[in-house]
Amino acid sequence: MVSSFHYWLSVIASINYGSSFWQEKCSYFTCGPVIYLFLTLFLLLYQGLDLFMSQANPFLLSEWRAMILAAGFGTRLKPLTEWMPKPLIPVAGMPLLALSLKRFRKLKPRILVVNGHHLSGQLETFLRQSSYGFQQTEYLYEPLILDTGGAVRNASRYLRGPFFVTANADIVSDIPLHEAVAQHLKRRALVTMLLHDRARYNQVEVDPKGRIMGFGRSQVASGNRILAYTGIQICSPLLLDLMERESDRPFSLITFYNRLLVAGRLDILGHVVDTQSDYYWRDVGTPDDLIAIEHDLSNDTGLAARLGII
Numbered sequence: 376m377v378s379s380f381h382y383w384l385s386v387i388a389s390i391n392y393g394s395s396f397w398q399e400k401c402s403y404f405t406c407g408p409v410i411y412l413f414l415t416l417f418l419l420l421y422q423g424l425d426l427f428m429s430q431a432n433p434f435l436l437s438e439w440r441a442m443i444l445a446a447g448f449g450t451r452l453k454p455l456t457e458w459m460p461k462p463l464i465p466v467a468g469m470p471l472l473a474l475s476l477k478r479f480r481k482l483k484p485r486i487l488v489v490n491g492h493h494l495s496g497q498l499e500t501f502l503r504q505s506s507y508g509f510q511q512t513e514y515l516y517e518p519l520i521l522d523t524g525g526a527v528r529n530a531s532r533y534l535r536g537p538f539f540v541t542a543n544a545d546i547v548s549d550i551p552l553h554e555a556v557a558q559h560l561k562r563r564a565l566v567t568m569l570l571h572d573r574a575r576y577n578q579v580e581v582d583p584k585g586r587i588m589g590f591g592r593s594q595v596a597s598g599n600r601i602l603a604y605t606g607i608q609i610c611s612p613l614l615l616d617l618m619e620r621e622s623d624r625p626f627s628l629i630t631f632y633n634r635l636l637v638a639g640r641l642d643i644l645g646h647v648v649d650t651q652s653d654y655y656w657r658d659v660g661t662p663d664d665l666i667a668i669e670h671d672l673s674n675d676t677g678l679a680a681r682l683g684i685i
Contacts, residue, residue: 438536443475444526445544446492446517451661460494462544463501464659466668467684471659472498472544476507477683482552484540486511488530492520516579522625527610528618535612543606547668548656549681550605555646558607565642566614566632569605571650576603576658581645589636590629602647604629605656609646655681 413501430589449461456464462472472489479487487509491498495516502514513533521529527541538559540552550569568587570579579602580588580595588599608628618631632643650656655678657668672678679685 383561399559426572437538440486440488440534440536440539441479441482442488442490442527442530442534442539442541443472443479443544444490444523444541445472445498446490446520446526448493448520449545452659452665455662456493458494460491460498461659462491463497465664466547466659466665467672467679469684470501471547472501472676473505473685474504475542476548478548479540479542480507480509484509485536486513486533488513488515488523488533489528489544490515490517490519490530496667520625523628524618524621524626524631527628528615528621531615531618534615535611536610538609540607540609543658545659546606546656547659547682548605548607548650548654549678550607550648550650550654550656552607552609555648558646559611559644561564562644563611563619563642564609564644565611565640567609567634567644567646569607569609570602570645570647571605571656572600572647573603573650573656579604579645581647584648585644586641587632587636587643587645590633602645605648605650606658 386395420535433530443462445460445462447461449456449464458477462475463470465471466474476487485567489498489502489512499514499516502512513530515526515530517526518648522533523541527534540556552569553566555569558564568579570581578591578593580590581600581602582588582593583598588596590601594600615634637644648654655671657671659665659668672684
């Protein structure tokens with residue numbers, strides 16, 4: 376990203392083209408105005424390209440970061456998770472974590488972070504032996520499980536960039552992120568949570584402007600909607616600054632966001648996606664969910680490719 380167009384333009388304008396240095400370098404022609412014009416046009420072009428890419432593909436020219444939240448116990452998946460961490464449970468022969476890694480690999484984050492706790496050694500070994508072409512991968516072992524908010528706070532040194540994305544390791548989805556990230560940057564949100572309408576999970580209240588008004592709701596104000604969190608969110612680095620005020624104790628993202636809403640913040644937003652017809656999404660919480668995914672794969676011949684299984 377260009378740091379500041381106006382700053383660099385002022386630097387160019389402040390160059391003393393009449394100095395002995397420039398006279399020596401430009402002895403064959405009057406190059407001061409030429410250099411000024413060339414650099415000005417270059418910065419204008421770069422700024423225009425940067426603006427275009429932030430809308431068309433906000434990932435391409437960005438030092439963004441990603442984190443896969445993978446430290447859960449997987450209690451509801453016992454007995455499978457008594458000997459294997461939940462992120463390594465296979466779906467159609469491929470570990471859940473591998474699906475998340477392949478998904479993020481296409482988007483090319485500057486740094487990918489994965490946290491772990493339960494049967495951590497298996498997760499660390501899997502990451503060490505897997506080659507997905509990331510510029511930098513960091514594994515963070517949590518001796519005491521930190522919950523979702525504490526995990527993000529613990530990873531803050533790796534997540535500072537123009538924005539970062541977190542995704543739960545136990546979701547299987549083909550939801551694209553480009554539009555959500557573009558909207559997040561355009562609206563200068565603190566957090567943009569990807570939401571959808573799933574009666575089984577609906578608990579998030581959203582107003583007509585897309586602002587999240589609360590969590591854990593069963594009833595909402597007139598005109599508002601009640602939706603569900605997909606487990607994917609885009610965050611501003613400002614969120615990390617706010618988290619620094621928290622103690623080192625474990626805390627959940629939802630509890631933290633609720634406190635911010637009570638304090639009056641209006642920049643925790645929702646981006647609604649249709650996972651009933653446009654995109655695929657399942658939470659792998661129980662053995663029945665695993666069976667349902669296998670059933671979905673057998674009934675939709677193109678689903679495996681969209682999920683990165685083949």
